[in-house]
Amino acid sequence: MTPSFNRRLFFVWLILVGITTSYLWIDHEATHSGVPTASAVITVAAICLALIKVRIIMREFMEVRGAPQLLCRLTDFWVVLMGVAMLGVYVAGKAIA
Amino acid sequence: MPGQPDMWVFVLFESLVFTSYFCVYLYSRTQHEASFLRSQAHLLLWLGVLDTVVLLTSSWAVARCVQHARTGWYEQARRDAWVAAGLGFVFLVLKIFEWVRLIHFGHTFTSSQFFQYFFFLTAIHFVHLLIGFVVIGVLILQLKDPKRRRQETVETCATYWHTVDFFWVLIFALLYVVR
Amino acid sequence: MRRPALFNEPKRELWLAWYATVAFYSLYAIVFFIVTRTQPPGKPWYDPNQVVGWFANRHDGLLIGFAIIFVLGGLSATSIALITYSIRRMSVSRAFSYSYLILYAVSAVPGFLFICVAMTVGAMRPERNPVIQRWLYDLGFLSFSGTMGVFLIGSLIWMTAILLDKNRVFPKWFAYLNLCNALTEVVVAPSWIFHVGAFAWNGVIAWWINVVVFGVYTGAFIYLLRCMILREDFGTGPLPDLASKHWHTIFPAEVGAS
Amino acid sequence: MNRTTGERIIFWALPGVAIVWIAAFFLFPGFLPPMSPKASAIQVAAFYANHTSRIRYSMILFNWFCVALIPILMLIVERMRLMAHRTPVLRFCVIGVAGAAPIVFLTSTIFWLLAAFRPDRSPDLTLLYNDLAWITFTCGVPFLVALCVFVAVAIYLDQQANPVFARWVGHFNLLIAVALVPAGFAGLTLSGVLAWNGFLSFWVKNVAIAVWLIVMAVALGRTLGRERAATEDFV
Numbered sequence: 001m002t003p004s005f006n007r008r009l010f011f012v013w014l015i016l017v018g019i020t021t022s023y024l025w026i027d028h029e030a031t032h033s034g035v036p037t038a039s040a041v042i043t044v045a046a047i048c049l050a051l052i053k054v055r056i057i058m059r060e061f062m063e064v065r066g067a068p069q070l071l072c073r074l075t076d077f078w079v080v081l082m083g084v085a086m087l088g089v090y091v092a093g094k095a096i097a
Numbered sequence: 098m099p100g101q102p103d104m105w106v107f108v109l110f111e112s113l114v115f116t117s118y119f120c121v122y123l124y125s126r127t128q129h130e131a132s133f134l135r136s137q138a139h140l141l142l143w144l145g146v147l148d149t150v151v152l153l154t155s156s157w158a159v160a161r162c163v164q165h166a167r168t169g170w171y172e173q174a175r176r177d178a179w180v181a182a183g184l185g186f187v188f189l190v191l192k193i194f195e196w197v198r199l200i201h202f203g204h205t206f207t208s209s210q211f212f213q214y215f216f217f218l219t220a221i222h223f224v225h226l227l228i229g230f231v232v233i234g235v236l237i238l239q240l241k242d243p244k245r246r247r248q249e250t251v252e253t254c255a256t257y258w259h260t261v262d263f264f265w266v267l268i269f270a271l272l273y274v275v276r
Numbered sequence: 277m278r279r280p281a282l283f284n285e286p287k288r289e290l291w292l293a294w295y296a297t298v299a300f301y302s303l304y305a306i307v308f309f310i311v312t313r314t315q316p317p318g319k320p321w322y323d324p325n326q327v328v329g330w331f332a333n334r335h336d337g338l339l340i341g342f343a344i345i346f347v348l349g350g351l352s353a354t355s356i357a358l359i360t361y362s363i364r365r366m367s368v369s370r371a372f373s374y375s376y377l378i379l380y381a382v383s384a385v386p387g388f389l390f391i392c393v394a395m396t397v398g399a400m401r402p403e404r405n406p407v408i409q410r411w412l413y414d415l416g417f418l419s420f421s422g423t424m425g426v427f428l429i430g431s432l433i434w435m436t437a438i439l440l441d442k443n444r445v446f447p448k449w450f451a452y453l454n455l456c457n458a459l460t461e462v463v464v465a466p467s468w469i470f471h472v473g474a475f476a477w478n479g480v481i482a483w484w485i486n487v488v489v490f491g492v493y494t495g496a497f498i499y500l501l502r503c504m505i506l507r508e509d510f511g512t513g514p515l516p517d518l519a520s521k522h523w524h525t526i527f528p529a530e531v532g533a534s
Numbered sequence: 535m536n537r538t539t540g541e542r543i544i545f546w547a548l549p550g551v552a553i554v555w556i557a558a559f560f561l562f563p564g565f566l567p568p569m570s571p572k573a574s575a576i577q578v579a580a581f582y583a584n585h586t587s588r589i590r591y592s593m594i595l596f597n598w599f600c601v602a603l604i605p606i607l608m609l610i611v612e613r614m615r616l617m618a619h620r621t622p623v624l625r626f627c628v629i630g631v632a633g634a635a636p637i638v639f640l641t642s643t644i645f646w647l648l649a650a651f652r653p654d655r656s657p658d659l660t661l662l663y664n665d666l667a668w669i670t671f672t673c674g675v676p677f678l679v680a681l682c683v684f685v686a687v688a689i690y691l692d693q694q695a696n697p698v699f700a701r702w703v704g705h706f707n708l709l710i711a712v713a714l715v716p717a718g719f720a721g722l723t724l725s726g727v728l729a730w731n732g733f734l735s736f737w738v739k740n741v742a743i744a745v746w747l748i749v750m751a752v753a754l755g756r757t758l759g760r761e762r763a764a765t766e767d768f769v
Contacts (some may be wrong), residue, residue: 006164013157020149023274027142030276036134039276050270054263061160062259063099063252071098071105078109082116082267089120093127107452114456114489121480125473207469217466217475224462228455288691289623339722346673346718350680353630360626381630385637389674396673396721397665400571405658412662510620 012060019053043090051083099163100252108260115264118221119271122214126275129210134276136211139204141195145273148191149266155184156262159233159255166240166251174251175240181258182233185226192223218268225261232257286510290361294505296354297498303348311341314395315487317417317478320471324406327413331398338399342392349388356380358501363434365504366441375433383426390419421477422468424461431458446500457493460486541612544605545758548751551602554595559740561592562646568731571668571724578664579657582650589650593643600639607632610685610750613699613757617692624688631677631684638674642667672720672730675739679718682711682746703753706746713742 023046030042058075059065065072098105126133162177196219199205199212206216236254239245285291308315318330331338356377363373394416398409435454438446466475467482474481559565563585573581582589607628614625645667649660689697689704716727716734727733 006161009157009160009164013153016153017150020146020153020269023270024142024146027274036138036276038130038134042274042276046270046274046276050267053266057156057259057263057266061156061262062256063160063163067098074105074109078112082112082119085116086119086123090123090127093124097127097130101448103447103449103452106449107455110453110456110492114459114485117485118481121474121485206466210473213466213470213473213475217463217481221459221463224459286620289619289621292687293623293627343673343719343721346676347679347715349676350631350634350678350683353627353677353680353684356630357623357626360630361621361623364622377626377629378633381633384631384634384677385641389634389638389641389670389676393666393670393673397662397669400665400669400721400724401661404662408658408662 019049047086051079055079100256104253104256133211136209140273142273145269149269151184151188152262152265155181156259159258163255171240178237215272229258229261290505293354293358296351300351307341307344312337320476324410327410328406335399338395342396345392362445363437365445366437367443368437368440372433372437379426379430386419387423391416417477428458428461460489554599558592558596563588568736570731571729575657575661579660582660583653586650593646597643601636603636614688616698618694627684631680635677642671668730672717672735675714675717679711679714682707699753710742710746713738
């Protein structure tokens with residue numbers, strides 16, 4: 001192990017991979033006898049998990065954690081914005097359909 | 098601030114553009130749910146998971162690269178950058194394999210609504226990745242030449258690469274998992 | 277003889293070009309969105325009879341609006357010239373500025389002259405065979421939206437020049453915005469393939485989102501060109517007399533760039 | 535010192551180009567008198583069937599030589615270098631329109647040649663090609679208008695004891711720009727002075743282009759010698 005090995009980054013990576021593989025389990029739970037069915041719970045869960053991953057990537061990998069307050073606030077706001085936009089459109093679309 | 102603030106303008110602006118694509122996709126999905134689900138069943142989820150893990154690992158390498166460069170371990174940093182580019186290349190190959198497989202089964206850009214969005218989103222992400230190779234190339238050149246080396250540029254390049262990564266994280270969830 | 281103040285303004289050529297740019301883009305927006313109502317574009321899925329109805333609906337608007345473009349469209353060269361000049365001020369090869377100039381000069385004919393010709397010819401003879409009318413309708417919209425390469429490569433040239441520039445003529449964030457603009461030219465490509473949906477030539481993605489990006493981009497560069505002109509410093513003295521001076525004093529800008 | 539710059543060669547090629555243009559103009563059967571926009575599809579098709587050869591040869595000639603305008607415009611651009619401007623912006627403006635202006639003519643010759651290529655096709659299609667050719671040729675003035683305006687502005691801003699072009703050349707360019715304006719409106723009507731065979735859209739516009747070429751040639755010719763004298767001082 002090199003002296004510069006960063007334990008924190010490793011754990012971040014592990015968490016991200018963990019969330020990613022959890023999708024396999026979600027998918028397994030949601031598929032009944034091989035036929036995919038529509039599910040609002042899965043959709044919302046998938047989007048929220050993805051946004052959590054995005055925030056982790058921004059905080060840790062992109063080093064927003066140590067950045068000026070403005071960037072922290074802005075990126076957090078952006079994650080919320082993306083989430084609200086996507087879920088909002090999804091819910092609205094569902095209602096219209 | 099990690100890297101040029103200017104790059105963050107790009108990240109935020111391009112995130113908005115992508116969010117708008119995602120919204121269009123999600124809306125269209127809710128209107129034709131059955132058809133989307135039928136087409137979606139032809140995707141291999143494990144391939145999408147593999148893609149994501151490859152890209153996340155590549156991102157991890159770039160994050161290490163930035164830290165190594167900061168502490169003056171330029172040799173290590175360069176190796177990290179090569180690893181990131183290599184994993185990016187693996188992603189590229191996986192993507193092409195996936196496209197060829199789908200086209201082979203008759204699922205093309207024009208075959209159904211879902212695949213229209215699938216090919217569009219994966220292709221526009223692919224273009225971002227190709228630009229990413231140029232960015233990693235700049236990063237490696239910077240690390241090589243002591244006269245050019247600037248931590249700010251290293252961080253700017255890394256920020257771009259992570260952006261490509263998190264766009265994929267969203268695209269993956271929306272195309273492969275959403276029901 | 278009294279001269280207008282403009283003659284003594286050292287940056288007069290730049291300001292003239294800048295105001296002409298603003299005038300051109302305003303005119304363009306008014307003609308396309310209000311007079312001809314060709315933006316937002318007509319529906320790509322119209323059958324020939326609906327196309328005839330579309331032409332009938334805006335007969336006068338099309339003819340008058342595009343006649344205005346036929347007369348004033350050449351003003352587009354002012355923004356191209358000003359941007360070429362900005363690249364010339366950067367610490368990059370002149371190859372960049374000339375490439376930009378030629379790319380955008382070439383784009384004028386397929387990029388906006390074709391739609392003017394096709395729509396004028398269509399509106400001129402409403403009694404023409406509807407199938408041929410739809411042929412003109414397609415030609416107009418697709419040549420307008422589907423002229424992609426020149427803007428794609430042009431934006432990338434400008435982006436590269438800004439990123440390499442050490443004279444700080446333009447901020448780096450605008451270089452990245454150039455990349456966003458270049459990507460819209462990729463995103464518009466499916467309009468050559470689809471007749472309906474988000475990717476058709478009037479689609480949410482291929483038209484609406486792209487127009488927003490293009491609008492932000494255009495607004496940004498018009499503002500930044502103004503900033504660039506304000507920052508230029510040619511001094512305030514009278515123009516040098518040709519016979520007594522050497523070339524560089526006459527063209528400081530051309531020597532400023534390597 | 536007497537360097538061969540080649541500018542005189544370009545300049546003296548102009549009369550040759552002019553002769554070809556005039557020849558093409560008279561050879562094309564649709565110009566004297568200009569074809570009527572009111573002609574029916576059958577009449578237009580018959581016109582192309584009856585005059586196929588003359589249409590083809592005249593338009594091939596014009597296709598070859600319409601772009602010969604570009605070297606002439608570049609001579610003007612080189613003259614603009616000698617003007618007392620602080621920036622090359624106006625020169626870039628002229629270069630920006632110099633390419634597009636003759637390409638408009640080139641495009642119209644393509645439509646005319648296409649119309650004459652298969653005169654036995656459906657008359658509706660021949661009429662379409664004919665309309666496209668005439669509208670492109672007649673209305674396609676935006677770059678010429680802009681060119682004249684840019685040259686005029688450049689001349690007005692060239693304030694030195696001995697300007698490159700006299701001020702009246704600037705006024706003249708503005709006048710030509712105004713004369714070209716009505717042609718842009720040719721799509722509005724099928725008859726009258728504005729129609730593509732009308733007095734303003736056809737005669738005034740084409741005569742304006744011809745006069746512009748002659749006057750600018752004379753003005754350019756006067757500056758050629760002067761430029762030589764000026765460069766001798768520099769070198």
